[in-house]
Amino acid sequence: MDEYNEGLALTRPIHIDYPQAVPATYYIDPKACLYLTHGTCQICVPACRSNAIDFSQTAEERQLSVGAVIMAPGFGRIPDETLAKFSYGKHPDVVTSIEFERLLNPSGPSVGEVRCISDRRHPKRIAFIQCVGSRDLGCNNGYCSSVCCMYAIKEAMVAKEHDPDLDITIYYMDMRTQGKDFDAAQKRAVEQYGIKFVRARVADVMPWGNSLKLTYSTLAGRHGFEPFDMVVLSVGLDAPASAKELSEICGFDLNTYDFCKTSTFAPLTTSKEGVLVAGAFQGPKDIPESVTQSSATAGLAAGLLQKQRGDGYIVKDYPQEKKLGKNEEPRIGVFVCRCGINIAGVVDVPAVDASLQDMEGVIYHSESLYSCSQDAQEMIKQKIKEHNLNRIVIAACSPRTHEPLFQETLKDAGLNRCLFEMVNIRDQCSWVHANEPEEATRKSKDLVRMGVAKARLIQPLAEQTVPVTPKALVIGGGIAGMTVALNLAEQGFHTSIVEKNAELGGNLKRLKYTVTASDPAVLLQQCLEQVKNHKLIDVCTSSEIAAINGFVGNFSSVIKTTKGKKVTEQTIDHGVVVIATGGKEHRPAKVLGSEIVYSNRVVTQQELEERLAGKAKSLDFVVMLQCAGSRGDDLAYCSKICCTQAVKNALKIKEINKKSQVIVLYRDMRTYGFNEDAYRQAREQGVIFIPYSMEKKPIITSKTNKVTISFFDPILQEEVIITPDLLALSVGVVPEGTEEMSKLLKIPINENKFYLEAHVKLRPVELSVSGVYVCGLAHSPKPLDEVIVQAQAAAAKAAMPLVKGLVSVEPIVSHVNKDLCIGCGLCESLCPYQAIRIQKVDKTRIAETIVASCKACGICASHCPTFAINMGGFTNDQIIAQIEAFGKS
Amino acid sequence: MGKAKDKQSGAILVVGGGVAGVQAALDLTDLGYHCYLVEKSAAIGGAMAQLDKTFPTNDCSL
Numbered sequence: 026m027d028e029y030n031e032g033l034a035l036t037r038p039i040h041i042d043y044p045q046a047v048p049a050t051y052y053i054d055p056k057a058c059l060y061l062t063h064g065t066c067q068i069c070v071p072a073c074r075s076n077a078i079d080f081s082q083t084a085e086e087r088q089l090s091v092g093a094v095i096m097a098p099g100f101g102r103i104p105d106e107t108l109a110k111f112s113y114g115k116h117p118d119v120v121t122s123i124e125f126e127r128l129l130n131p132s133g134p135s136v137g138e139v140r141c142i143s144d145r146r147h148p149k150r151i152a153f154i155q156c157v158g159s160r161d162l163g164c165n166n167g168y169c170s171s172v173c174c175m176y177a178i179k180e181a182m183v184a185k186e187h188d189p190d191l192d193i194t195i196y197y198m199d200m201r202t203q204g205k206d207f208d209a210a211q212k213r214a215v216e217q218y219g220i221k222f223v224r225a226r227v228a229d230v231m232p233w234g235n236s237l238k239l240t241y242s243t244l245a246g247r248h249g250f251e252p253f254d255m256v257v258l259s260v261g262l263d264a265p266a267s268a269k270e271l272s273e274i275c276g277f278d279l280n281t282y283d284f285c286k287t288s289t290f291a292p293l294t295t296s297k298e299g300v301l302v303a304g305a306f307q308g309p310k311d312i313p314e315s316v317t318q319s320s321a322t323a324g325l326a327a328g329l330l331q332k333q334r335g336d337g338y339i340v341k342d343y344p345q346e347k348k349l350g351k352n353e354e355p356r357i358g359v360f361v362c363r364c365g366i367n368i369a370g371v372v373d374v375p376a377v378d379a380s381l382q383d384m385e386g387v388i389y390h391s392e393s394l395y396s397c398s399q400d401a402q403e404m405i406k407q408k409i410k411e412h413n414l415n416r417i418v419i420a421a422c423s424p425r426t427h428e429p430l431f432q433e434t435l436k437d438a439g440l441n442r443c444l445f446e447m448v449n450i451r452d453q454c455s456w457v458h459a460n461e462p463e464e465a466t467r468k469s470k471d472l473v474r475m476g477v478a479k480a481r482l483i484q485p486l487a488e489q490t491v492p493v494t495p496k497a498l499v500i501g502g503g504i505a506g507m508t509v510a511l512n513l514a515e516q517g518f519h520t521s522i523v524e525k526n527a528e529l530g531g532n533l534k535r536l537k538y539t540v541t542a543s544d545p546a547v548l549l550q551q552c553l554e555q556v557k558n559h560k561l562i563d564v565c566t567s568s569e570i571a572a573i574n575g576f577v578g579n580f581s582s583v584i585k586t587t588k589g590k591k592v593t594e595q596t597i598d599h600g601v602v603v604i605a606t607g608g609k610e611h612r613p614a615k616v617l618g619s620e621i622v623y624s625n626r627v628v629t630q631q632e633l634e635e636r637l638a639g640k641a642k643s644l645d646f647v648v649m650l651q652c653a654g655s656r657g658d659d660l661a662y663c664s665k666i667c668c669t670q671a672v673k674n675a676l677k678i679k680e681i682n683k684k685s686q687v688i689v690l691y692r693d694m695r696t697y698g699f700n701e702d703a704y705r706q707a708r709e710q711g712v713i714f715i716p717y718s719m720e721k722k723p724i725i726t727s728k729t730n731k732v733t734i735s736f737f738d739p740i741l742q743e744e745v746i747i748t749p750d751l752l753a754l755s756v757g758v759v760p761e762g763t764e765e766m767s768k769l770l771k772i773p774i775n776e777n778k779f780y781l782e783a784h785v786k787l788r789p790v791e792l793s794v795s796g797v798y799v800c801g802l803a804h805s806p807k808p809l810d811e812v813i814v815q816a817q818a819a820a821a822k823a824a825m826p827l828v829k830g831l832v833s834v835e836p837i838v839s840h841v842n843k844d845l846c847i848g849c850g851l852c853e854s855l856c857p858y859q860a861i862r863i864q865k866v867d868k869t870r871i872a873e874t875i876v877a878s879c880k881a882c883g884i885c886a887s888h889c890p891t892f893a894i895n896m897g898g899f900t901n902d903q904i905i906a907q908i909e910a911f912g913k914s
Numbered sequence: 915m916g917k918a919k920d921k922q923s924g925a926i927l928v929v930g931g932g933v934a935g936v937q938a939a940l941d942l943t944d945l946g947y948h949c950y951l952v953e954k955s956a957a958i959g960g961a962m963a964q965l966d967k968t969f970p971t972n973d974c975s976l
Binding site: 130 | 936942
C-alpha cells in the first residue's frame with residue numbers, strides 16, 4: 026500500500042515515497058516485507074549489488090545532550106469513525122481532502138486526472154463538505170482547524186483547471202479565509218472559476234445508484250438533497266497521535282484537545298523550561314504561520330543558549346577550487362533531465378541528448394531521470410572528475426528553484442559555482458508546448474545549443490563578502506517592536522527602538538482583556554520593565570526616522586527627536602532594520618452604505634472594550650455589526666481580529682449582566698483555531714448571532730441619541746427593525762505610516778498599504794530589500810499572539826546577518842568598467858534597489874555598484890549607453906553568443 | 915533532554931521533520947547552532963510533501 030498516496034495506489038515493499046524525497050534512499054516498509062512479517066523471502070539481499078540490505082539491523086537508542094528542544098510533530102488524522110457518517114469507507118467515491126489532493130497531483134495515483142475511484146469515470150459534479158472533524162463536539166474537536174476553507178478553495182480551483190466543465194459546490198458554515206489576501210482568492214473562486222458556495226449543514230451522504238446523494242439543511246430550515254459523483258470531506262487537523270507520549274516524555278502540558286498548551290503572551294513556550302513548540306501541534310494552522318513559528322522558536326532557543334552559540338557547529342568544507350587558466354579550453358559536460366515524465370512525456374529527451382554529439386566544446390553529455398536526485402549529483406561529480414570537465418550545462422527545470430543545488434555539486438567537485446549554466450526545458454518547452462511535442466523538442470535543442478554557446482564563455486567569479494555592523498534598529502515601540510528588541514538583546518545584539526509617541530506600548534495600552542482571560546496590562550508592564558532594564562536596548566521615544574542610508578550590514582539612520590520645542594538629531598549605524606510600525610483601528614464614515622454618526626450610542630469595538638473595562642453601567646441591549654467597513658465595504662480585506670474581539674466583548678457584557686441582550690450581525694464568524702470555544706460559549710450564554718449577506722445589507726440610522734438597525738432575518742425570512750442602547754461596529758485595522766516608510770526604504774507595499782513580504786509562504790517576515798524585516802500589524806491585521814510570534818520570527822531572521830558578521834553577495838551582481846563609464850548617472854536613477862551610485866574619483870564621475878544591495882536585475886546594464894556595465898554571469902558577450910547560436914540550427 | 919553536567923549543551927533537538935521542523939532546523943543553523951532533526955518516517959517534508967499546490971497563489975509546494 027502506498028501511504029504517500031493515501032493508500033490510493035500500490036507500491037512495492039521496498040520503495041522511495043517520491044523522487045524528490047530527502048534523503049533519496051529506498052526503504053523497506055516493515056508492514057509489507059515478507060521477511061519482517063512472515064520470516065521468509067529475503068530475495069532482495071542478494072539482488073542488491075551494493076550489499077546495502079542488512080536485516081540484522083535493529084532499532085538503536087541514542088543519547089543526545091541538548092540545551093533546548095523544539096517540538097514540531099505536526100498534526101494527526103481525524104478518526105475514520107467521524108468520517109463514516111458521510112459514507113467514508115462505505116463508498117469509494119467519498120474521499121478525504123488529502124486523498125483528493127493526491128488525485129489532483131500529476132505524480133499521484135491517477136497522474137493528475139480527476140477520476141472516480143469506483144469506476145474510474147470522470148466525475149461531473151463534486152461536493153466539498155467543510156468542518157468534518159472540526160467545530161464538532163461530537164468527536165470532541167470543538168476547535169476550528171483554520172486551514173480547511175483555504176485548501177478546499179484551492180483544491181476546487183485546481184480541479185477546475187484540470188476539467189473546466191466540472192460542477193463544484195462547497196457546503197460550509199462560515200467561510201474562514203481570514204489570512205492576508207485570502208478573501209481575494211475566494212472571490213476568484215466564485216467569479217473566475219464558477220465554484221458554488223452554499224451555507225448549509227450536511228446531514229449525510231448516501232450511495233444512490235451509480236453516484237452519491239448528499240442531504241443538507243440551510244439556515245432558513247430548508248432541507249434539500251443533491252446528487253454528486255464524488256464527495257470530498259474537508260477533514261480537520263487533529264492533535265498528533267504522539268501528543269500524549271511526547272508530553273509524558275518531556276513533561277509539558279497539553280490543552281483539552283491534546284494540542285500543546287501555551288499562553289497568549291508566550292505562544293511558543295511550553296510548560297517545561299527549555300522546550301518550545303512550533304507548527305500545527307501548537308494549534309491548527311497553515312504553512313506561512315508554521316514557518317513563522319519555526320523561525321520564532323529558533324530565535325527563542327538562540328536567546329536561551331546565547332553563551333553556547335557555535336558549540337559543536339560544523340562548517341562544511343569544500344575541496345580547493347581548481348584554478349582555471351585564462352585560455353584554458355572549455356570542456357563542457359551537458360546533462361539533459363527527463364524529470365520523470367514531466368519533461369520526457371513531451372520532449373524527445375534522447376533526441377535532445379543526441380543533438381549534443383560533436384558540438385564544439387562538449388566533452389560529455391547524457392540524459393538522466395531526475396537530475397536533482399542525490400544519486401544524480403554523485404554521477405555529475407564523478408563525470409567532472411573522470412572527464413576533467415570545467416563547465417557544466419544542465420537542461421532541466423527552473424534555475425530559481427534548482428540552481429543552488431547544482432552549484433553546490435560543482436563546489437563539491439572543486440569547480441567555481443559560476444561555471445554553470447541552466448537551461449529550462451521544462452517550463453519553457455514541455456509545459457508550455459505540452460500539445461506540440463515535436464516543436465517542444467526542437468525548441469529544447471535550440472535552448473540547449475544556446476546554453477552551450479554561453480557556457481563556452483563563462484568565467485569563474487569570486488565570492489564577495491561585506492562586513493556587518495552587529496546592531497539592529499527597530500522602528501515602532503509597540504508589543505511587536507519591544508518583542509523584537511528583547512529577543513535580539515537576549516541573543517546578544519545591541520538594539521535601538523525608535524518610537525514616535527512619548528511612551529512605548531502602542532495598541533497594547535488600549536487592550537483591556539483577552540479571550541483567554543489573561544491580563545494585557547501584566548504583559549505590558551513586564552515588557553516595559555525588561556526593555557528598560559536591558560543593557561543592550563536603547564529607546565528613543567518621541568522620535569522619527571529622518572533618513573536611512575546604506576544597505577544590509579551597513580545602514581546609517583538619522584533619528585529626529587522632538588521633546589517639546591527642542592528638536593535633536595542623532596545618527597546611528599546598524600546592520601539590520603525591523604519595521605514594527607503597527608496599525609490602528611479604522612474609522613469608516615460610511616458602513617454598508619449608511620452614514621455613521623459616532624456617539625455614545627455608536628462606538629467601535631475598541632471603544633466598547635474600554636467602556637466595559639471601566640465603571641460602565643450594564644447595557645440592556647447591544648448590537649454588534651461585523652465587517653463594518655471591511656471585506657469589500659470600505660477596506661478590501663478581512664481584519665482577522667474583529668470576530669474574536671466581538672465575541673470577547675459580548676462575553677464581557679454577559680459577565681457584567683447575564684440579562685443583557687446581545688445580537689451580533691455577521692457575514693462569516695471567523696473565530697478560527699481555539700477561539701471557536703469562546704464563540705460556542707457566547708452562543709451558550711444567549712448571545713444571538715445572525716448572518717447577513719451583501720445582497721441584503723443591514724441599514725443603520727444613527728443620530729446622536731438614537732440608533733436604529735434594520736436587517737433581514739434569514740430564519741424569520743423577514744425584515745426586522747431594532748433600536749438597541751448601543752451599536753458596536755467591528756471596524757477593522759489599517760496600517761500606520763507605511764507609505765512614508767516605503768518611500769524612505771524603497772520597499773513595496775500592497776494595494777491595502779500593508780508591507781509586501783518577500784515570499785508569502787516561505788519568507789513571511791522578510792522584505793524585498795535585504796536586511797529589512799517586518800512584523801506585527803504593519804504586515805497585516807492579526808491578533809496579539811500572532812503579533813508576538815511574528816515579532817520573534819523577525820528577530821530570528823534579523824539576527825542571522827548579525828551572527829555571521831558578514832553578508833555574502835551573489836557573484837552575479839553588476840560590474841562597472843571604469844574605463845568605459847562616462848558618469849551620466851542613468852544607472853543610478855533607474856536602479857530600484859539604490860544599489861548603484863555615482864562617485865567622484867579625481868574630478869570625474871564614475872558609477873559604482875554597492876554589491877551588498879545589488880539584486881542583479883540587470884536594468885543598469887541594459888540601459889548603459891556605453892556598455893560599461895556587465896552582469897556577472899550574464900555579460901554582453903555571453904548573451905550575444907547565445908543569440909548567435911539560436912540562428913545556427 | 916540532555917542533563918547538563920558541568921556545562922549546558924549548545925545543541926538543539928528538533929522533533930518532527932515537516933515544514934515546521936525543517937524551517938526551525940535551517941534557521942537554527944543560520945543562527946550558529948548545531949541541530950539534531952528527528953523524523954519518524956523515511957523522508958523529511960511531512961504533510962507539505964503530499965500537497966500539489968499551495969493556497970492562495972497555487973505555487974508548487976515541493
